[in-house]
Amino acid sequence: MSKRFLFAGVFALLVGGCATSAETERRAQVHDQRARQAAAYEDYDRAADEKREALKLHAKAAQERSDEYSTDTSAPPPAPPPADYVPPPPPAAP
Numbered sequence: 001m002s003k004r005f006l007f008a009g010v011f012a013l014l015v016g017g018c019a020t021s022a023e024t025e026r027r028a029q030v031h032d033q034r035a036r037q038a039a040a041y042e043d044y045d046r047a048a049d050e051k052r053e054a055l056k057l058h059a060k061a062a063q064e065r066s067d068e069y070s071t072d073t074s075a076p077p078p079a080p081p082p083a084d085y086v087p088p089p090p091p092a093a094p
Contacts, residue, residue, distance in 0.1 A: 028057035
């Protein structure tokens, strides 16, 4: 019986997966919005709680974004093409 629960838990983690940085950032923005609404209604305790959660999620999204870029195995983008014209020389000093 316990093996079934263990398997179900592992399966739930694999299927659910980890949120991407974009999803985490979206959740942080929702908490920011809730904090602003609570502050507008002068519910400062709730506003502080929501802001704290938003800051935590912003930091988590930044870490996820860093991890996503560090594990990216694709080649870096190509360099921009060279300029088609030569810029004019600077004006002469009087």
